[in-house]
Amino acid sequence: MGGINCYVRRNRRLQQVIDTIHFRQLELGDRDKLEQMETGIQDDYVIRIFDRLIEHKEHMIYGLFAGDQLVSVGGYTIFAEQYAMLGRLRTDIRYRGEGSATKLLKHVLQEIKKLDGINWVGGNTQRHNYSGMNVLNKLGLPELIDLHASTVVDVEKLDTETGPLWNEISNVDEKMSWLETLTQDPNTIFPYEAYYPFPVSPTLFKKENVKNWLLFKNTTEDRFLIVKEDQKKYKYAQTIYLWDDLWEQPGLLKTISHAKHQLAQQTAEDMYIRFDLTEKQRAMVPDEDAFNFQDPWVLHGKWLTR
Template sequence: MIDTIQIRPLTMSDLDLYKKMQTGIKDDYIIRIFDRLITSDEHQVYGLFVENDLVSIAGYTIFAEQYAMLGRLRSDLRYTGKGYATQLIQYVIEQIKKMPEIKWIGANTQRHNFSALRVLEKVQLPPLKALHASTLVNPERLNNTPGASWTPVTSLEEKREWVSSIENDSNIIFPYQAYYPFPASPNLFKDDEIKNWYFYKNPNEDRVLIVYYDQKKYDYAHVVYLWNDMFKQPGLWETVFEVHELFKEKYGEDIKIRTDLTDVSRKDTHDDAFEIQDPWVLHGIWV
């Protein structure tokens, strides 16, 4: 007997079915935000049903109007090995491709999440870059190069000059939000956003440091630096600490310093200076 398979968008009436899935995930945040995922315009979540059982879910979120980031992949452990997750992700990608405004489709998964990596390989989303999500916890252990603080860039015009060297280079992966990096494009750098970002240029004016407020469970001073020499540039971290003090006055004393380390930059400082996650690997294609 062939099982009946159905794929459709989830509704609020599917919450009880989702709670019955055996995903092996304790305290799954999706249950807490299920109503927001279902009712939001920027999110969409689909379910794959076998007979009347919900066995896999996946969806996407739209960023900066043109990026679709796949996510929320969950599978019932009782149904693994049957290709349902791959079938569902492929279906979601096909739905996204019908949206003319979407120019890029991608996913972000941890390097040792081998099951998710296999699914992304099967649906032909190639890996682009690995980033270590890192929160500074022991600043005294930084192996940085001391120096004078960098020069603030305050005018929108000069900020746009710096951005112009980034926004049209799709080889640059820009951390638009914590856990959400994307290949650069003008859509990531709207004036209404960058006017609130803090820009600093080094003495040689060949490097720029960007810091902006971010919030993912915790409040962050999100440090963006697009080169691999962030611990070798004199004065960079002195500048970061000065901005952090400004952010503490504005957002509260508990705000943390967060950045994305590459495999290369991570080697230049002590691991115990940061709380470092298993690296996230960005996959994606332009469509």
């Protein structure tokens, strides 16, 4: 009888949720409702940056409500004028298993499609986050690539390399010429920011941003490296190298270490070297102890206009 009663109560509550469900964009006054959600997340960064998410126009965050109860939260951020990345998805534990997250992101996706100039939509979630990946699959956003977020924890292992430093390119027009070669392959995934990779397009390479990126070419001029400042929780020297021979290029690791010190001097702050490694790059790491690896992040997404 206890099991039957539990089943009845659950279905009664589910019907109440269905009867009162509605969506709306969150406002500053919704902070209390967000804090009252039981998500199981300790020190939730969405709460910490909530004001910024509300006030900055490139972010948008929505809620699914059952009456006055905030059940699910999710939204998107716009990058490089045309990419919408879904994220910040969490659901109150008491309402999980009822499809709330999928319903909310379907609503968010419809809102994105109303925006002018947004040509791509996607999401990035860790491989073990099965519920998040399931939601993205239900939205019709296919898996594109696995990337291993990797931070160097023993930089001295890079400084021991004997190859020559690569040649730095200072002229912004020459930098742009090198970056334009990437757009010839529409399947290239470019780690635009930490945790935010996108299929490559010219909008990722604005001159005002590129001028601050460090760009180096090898002696045979068939490979190049980008190192740029980034910050999420920590400050990073975000390192971008798009070929699988990362560990075989003479002088490349030494150049990365040199670029990191160059950025640190400019900002007067120390930082971590960070990579987004492909499966092949991750499998060929020469010294596991030099790095801290996260579970792979899986990029989902599609072009809306192709």
